[in-house]
Amino acid sequence: MVQGTASSVGKSLVAAALCRIFSREGLRVAPFKSQNMSNNAAALPDGREIGRAQHLQALAARVAPEAAMNPILLKPESDRRSQVVVMGKPWASLEGRDYYSRRAELWSCVQAAYRDLESRFDLIVIEGAGSPAEINLQATDMANMAVARLARAPVILVADIDPGGVFAQVVGTIALLPLEDRNRVKGIVINKFRGDMDLLKPGLEELEELTGVPVLGVIPMLPRLGLPDEDGATIAAATQAVVQGAAAQGKDRLDIAVIKLPHISNFDDFDPLAAEPGVRLRYVDDPLALGLPLAWLWEKGFGDGIRWLSRLGTHVVGLCGGFQMLGERVTDLGGVEGKPGISRGLGLLALETSLEDEKTVRPVSGWVSESAGGVLKPLAGVGVKGYEIHCGRTSPSPPRQVRQSSHGREAFPFTILETTQEPWPLAEPCPLAGKACFDGAQSEGGGVWGTYVHGIFASDEFRSAWLRGLGVEAKLFNAAAEVDKALDWLADAGFASLDMEALNGIVQISP
Structure with a gap:
């Protein structure tokens, strides 16, 4: 099971990499995330929906995505309320307190979904949610160590080194776990590293001494692969990278501004446009970013701004x-x-x-x-x-x-x-x-x-x-094939960065 020290540390992509790596070994692999909070969802042929990350992981495993891979999907409607999707179908709209009061019903669904997958696949790559060390939520947990106990699964802990504080993240997370759960953590993966490995190695050695858990590898900071993101947390960074890239190239490109609405969903719709060299795609949450007259903007908002731009000929x-x-x-x-x-x-x-x-x-x-x-x-x-x-x-x-x-x-x-x-x-x-x-x-x-x-x-x-038709010399490429190539590249990077012998031993797979 892939867990993390926090949200957005790279759990989803590490899990996707492992799905592709183990599927290459001839195993029939399925992803599983018991509870996912995301407005990015994928529609299945049977009329159900699951989190985009699990859909991507199924593609990485080269199996058909299904609702059992993400039995509970929480789609935020506000800061305190979410639509609860159970086995791909809308189930209720609940605030957090009401949601946890119905844990027994939801947990039985998680158990049934996992048992179903377990009976049909050789290996289940499980992804956790947020951090297992949220001590206020451990009693009602349905996404991290409760699932590890259900599946009798060893845990790999992923930590993001890029913002700093990675050693405190790992040590603190493990220290806050109950002893039984602490013993389930069998490996640590440091993600998003850029720098001199020789400077990092002494810290990794001390980290192993402090936790008693081996470091399985250090995955470098990877360029944007064009893979769908799980939620809106990455939009700001993506927009900054696009704007900086456009400035660096110094070329005139078609400017596509996507309005970043609260709780924006399924924004991976625009990934194929972002991949076009003649397009500058950005997400905006401020009318100023649309380039309208400044004085006019102080008294007007997005609605009037968009109508005004439309009258000027903006598509x-x-x-x-x-x-x-x-x-x-x-x-x-x-x-x-x-x-x-x-x-x-x-x-x-x-x-x-x-x-x-x-x-x-x-x-x-x-x-x-x-x-x-x-x-x-x-x-x-x-x-x-x-x-x-x-x-x-x-x-x-x-x-x-x-x-x-x-x-x-x-x-x-x-x-x-x-x-x-x-x-x-x-x-x-x-x-x-x-x-x-x-x-x-x-x-x-x-x-x-x-x-x-x-x-x-x-x-x-x-x-x-x-x-x-908009004057851009577009390149004709197969978007689905590009995603598959990116998944191969991701798996290659993971395979090169991780101690696969140790990982196979943890998963109990013979080389």
């Missing part, structure tokens, strides 16, 4: 919740996503959305419709593929309608099929034509558009053609 795209916000209003009378009420939208699309308890979770594929306009018009027939995770329904707002096509039909820019198949070419008959539906909407000039399809920019032909 505006909304994905999922962003698509809903582009409309005129979002009605949430049942308090599905917060306080009941009606919220004013940006008014850039003649739409209104009504939020409902029932959640749509499904993989989809399709194509750009013939009725699409603006920059999407030349893309008619280009395939798209992704997934939907949303509550609510969006429809044209009376008495106005979405822009009319030349055929008089409402111009929905995408035709979508509920299917896991590859995007279906228009030139061939579609066996699922009866299940086709229209998705998204556009402004009259086509400069504003939105869709419910997450992952649309990972559709390589669509992304490249859309960017070319």
Whole structure:
């Protein structure tokens, strides 16, 4: 089991590396994280959802992701309340105190999911959450040592050396564990190191003496691999790196500003765009970062700023919740996503959305419709593929309608099929034509558009053609293949950095 001294120390990527390393040895490997708190989720073919990290780890293990790999997913709705997703389906919306009062129900689900995986796989790579040394939570733990005891699993403790204080992190974490749990820690991994190993070695030797636990390796600080992040903790660093990179190259690039909303979810939608050399992608949480007139900004906020930029010709795209916000209003009378009420939208699309308890979770594929306009018009027939995770329904707002096509039909820019198949070419008959539906909407000039399809920019032909329409010479690359290459690179780095003989001994795998 991979645990950490804190959040964001690299547990998820270390676990992903181990999944790929052991799968290369011919083992059938499954990832497992009993309880994950993240708004980044992946949709499964059966209509369920799991944390993005476990989905990535399943890809690393080269097995199909499933709900049992992340039986409890907490999706924050505020600082104190989360939607609780159990075995891939919404279960309740709870505050922390209420959540732990229902531990017995939730723990039985964790046990069943783990036992199910254990019966079907050779090795389970388990990831913990946060730190096992949160002494105020140890009695109600469902993510760290409680899982290690359930699985009878040895623990590897990961610590991040980059911010400093790594020795105190490790010693303090182990010291705060009960003796039984302390004895489960069989190895220490120092992560994100950059510097002179000769200067570090004396500290590692003393660390082993203080804890009685061997250091299994030191993993260097790795460049951004283009792998999906588990949550929003890395957004600030990613944006800084992108901005610095753009300045260093001194090139004009297409500037794409993603509004960093509170509790932003599934922002890995934009990773394929960030990988394009002609794109400067950044996350902004301050209207000043949009480059609007300073005096005007003091009295106006994001809403007026985005509308103003749209009138000036800036393209505006909304994905999922962003698509809903582009409309005129979002009605949430049942308090599905917060306080009941009606919220004013940006008014850039003649739409209104009504939020409902029932959640749509499904993989989809399709194509750009013939009725699409603006920059999407030349893309008619280009395939798209992704997934939907949303509550609510969006429809044209009376008495106005979405822009009319030349055929008089409402111009929905995408035709979508509920299917896991590859995007279906228009030139061939579609066996699922009866299940086709229209998705998204556009402004009259086509400069504003939105869709419910997450992952649309990972559709390589669509992304490249859309960017070319905006004047960017895009490179055509396979986003899924790039993720797989990055996982191989991650595993190679882990294999080179870790004492694999000692690790195999801990896991009890014969070389």
